[in-house]
Amino acid sequence: MVDFLYCLDYDDHRLDTKDQPPASGPHNSIPPPVMFKFQGGTGSIPAVDEATVAEQPTGLNSVSLLINAKTYIIADKYDIHSLKEWAVTKYKEVLPATWNSTSFVESARLIYENTLDDDRMLREVIIQKASENVKALFDRGEFVELLRSHGDFAMEVLKDVVFNPPDDVQKVEPDELDGWGGFGVASKKDKKKKRSAGLE
Numbered sequence: 123m124v125d126f127l128y129c130l131d132y133d134d135h136r137l138d139t140k141d142q143p144p145a146s147g148p149h150n151s152i153p154p155p156v157m158f159k160f161q162g163g164t165g166s167i168p169a170v171d172e173a174t175v176a177e178q179p180t181g182l183n184s185v186s187l188l189i190n191a192k193t194y195i196i197a198d199k200y201d202i203h204s205l206k207e208w209a210v211t212k213y214k215e216v217l218p219a220t221w222n223s224t225s226f227v228e229s230a231r232l233i234y235e236n237t238l239d240d241d242r243m244l245r246e247v248i249i250q251k252a253s254e255n256v257k258a259l260f261d262r263g264e265f266v267e268l269l270r271s272h273g274d275f276a277m278e279v280l281k282d283v284v285f286n287p288p289d290d291v292q293k294v295e296p297d298e299l300d301g302w303g304g305f306g307v308a309s310k311k312d313k314k315k316k317r318s319a320g321l322e
Contacts, residue, residue, distance in 0.1 A: 132193065136186035136216050184223035186216045191229035194244050195236045210243050221251050227264045234275050245278070253282035
């Protein structure tokens with residue numbers, strides 16, 4: 123927090139290889155308390171060293187998700203809105219490469235246990251990523267346990283899966299299902315094929 127107040131940034135340890143958590147285990151990935159280091163700069167994101175990233179299997183350390191989630195919680199406690207926004211930004215930067223990890227599930231648990239229900243900034247990011255990748259995440263025991271123990275989280279993931287399907291899937295009318303009857307799901311590619319064949 124102090125680092126952010128002086129430099130408008132903080133180190134989320136996204137490039138640290140030594141702190142990589144084990145691939146599985148419910149709470150093995152909880153990092154040590156967030157340590158803020160003073161560093162120069164104007165608050166812009168430092169350039170990523172490609173050589174360092176190439177040495178890591180995923181490119182980024184998934185523990186950074188936990189650090190950003192904890193920073194968000196601290197910022198909420200002290201009502202520093204700009205730090206909350208910055209924590210969400212940094213969380214979103216590392217999320218595409220680190221979502222299939224124990225740290226992602228643990229960060230979701232931390233946010234759902236330590237923020238109010240109407241605090242949606244980081245919750246929305248977590249829910250969207252979880253619903254996009256729910257099949258893969260179901261292979262993680264800690265994700266299934268989180269769904270079981272946090273009904274509000276499970277409900278939000280289910281709601282997003284049902285009401286916000288991926289762009290390539292949409293609802294179709296019964297006559298578009300070629301004899302299947304009832305409502306169903308068809309891809310946009312299927313509809314384009316029908317249009318080009320003159321069937322629509």
